[in-house]
Amino acid sequence: MTEARNAAAEERLEQEAAAEGGEAANADNERDRPAAEAPTDTLNAEANAAESREGEADASAAGEETAGQEAEAAPEADPRDARIAELESQLEEYRQRLLRAQADFDNYRRRTQREKEEMAKYASMELITRLLPVLDNFERAIGASKGSGDFESLAKGVDMIHRQFLQLLEQEGLKPMETVGQPFNPEFHEAVMRVESDEHEEGTILEELQRGYILKDRVIRPAMVKVSG
Template sequence: MSKEQSMQTENETEVMEEQQDAQAAEEMKQDINAEVGAEQVSQESAEQLQERVAALTAQSEDYMQRLARSQADFDNFRKRTIREKEELGKYASSKLISELLPIVDNFGRALDTRPEVEGSESFVKGVEMIYRQFENVLQAEGLTAMETVGQPFNPEFHQAVMQVESDEHEEGIVVEELQKGYMLKDKVLRPAMVKVSG
């Protein structure tokens, strides 16, 4: 074998080795890419799974908060309904009693202007008894008359219709009651009409 043939064979062998090395490197590169790709796919799957779990957890917490708010709203509604029912029962007679107050006023006026006629005493006593009986029925329902004269003026309980100068009382004191005020249990049924010192 000549030197040239030997060199050519060596060159061919080198080329073949280089090609084999290149092919092996390419295969190695493909294997590495495949492994990295699989790892990335599994990593992406894990990240997607974590994101899905986080989204579902947030949604679950949102539903729990909504449920808690709904339960609280229902609880408040139930309590308010019970309170309104109790209040309705407590003040059920307020409309009727309000309509009876002018009659109570007229009874009082009638008794203030008793006739000084002979033989009228038994009639006046009868009217007084009816008036007391009427007052007792209203008091049993929770009606009480306000004490106003000498008290400081309070717009929640008093309706001032006049302001007068007074040497006896300091400013802002009720000096005269023109119409009685009434409370029904703990609620003002009718404010008292009063004169106030100025």
Template sequence: MSSNETKEQENMEEQREETMEPNEAGSEANEATATADAEQGEQTTADASAQIAELQRQADDYHSRYLRGQADFDNFRRRTLKEKEEQSQYASLKLITQMLPVLDNFQRALQTSAEAADGGSFAKGVDMIYRQLFQVLEAEGLKEMDAVGQPFDPEHHQAIMQVESEEYEEGIVVEAVQKGYWLKDKVIRPAMVKVSG
């Protein structure tokens, strides 16, 4: 080999060594980067696991709250139904309690009529009972209709007869055969009336 060739060969080897040194340094840098990436990945995985655990805890908490709310609602619904049943069963309790003294007075009047021959005291007793009964019903909102002298209204009156009248114009109620009643603002029984024709 010539000295030129030897020099060239030496130069090539030097260049190889120079190119190899940065590669080895790069490989060490790559290993360091990979290690850092792996550590960062492990940290990210740990953070994600912590977030998942927190979200799971929140989901469990919301689910238990939902179940408690559902149970409370079911209890409320059952309690309300029971109260409604009791109210409908005992709706007339107050009225019946107020009617008991009226029943007592009817019994007394019947006993008095059997013992006494005086019909006047019996009539007075029955009249007192009627007034007492009407007061109880009035307190509950019952009102009598004043039909006589009023224009005929098919929503409030039930005409059973048409009569000639000099006292009233045509279409006016002349006589109430059976009284009509209101319960507060509602007609519960229309009055049976005779109407002038």
């Protein structure tokens, strides 16, 4: 029996050695196989990658060519266009300023016109206010003379009012002209009558028929006079 077991063991050892020799031979065959025998899938993948890279290169070149053509076709910007736009903007700004200035001037003109009309309307108000006391004195004098019948007192009252009235007018710059005995001056006098006179030189004012007045430095009414001729 011992011999049988030994024989079986030897047989197993031989089988294992044969198996190891076969695996080693297969490994050597794999190492010695040329690159041309590479798997078909790997070769196809590499071919597709190469084609893809070529397509991308062609597309990039085509894009660059198209961009260059568009750049050549686009017209260059004219610097004068920017200057024209700037001038148009300035012109519009000046136009708006002019419109505002015109509106302000129109408002000023209307306001001054209203003020002028108001001044003309009430220009005499101050003078009339100062004349009212003279009117009051006239009314008092007339009322007193009617009750008493004293005409001498009435004459004195009227004379007093006359002096008051002249004083008020002089305060406003009004001056009566002195004419009798003065040489005739057509700028101040109006000759309504000429008479022969041996006592006076020709052109001398003999009589004042209506008094003339000067307001400040302007003749507002010439004196009506009788002149020797």
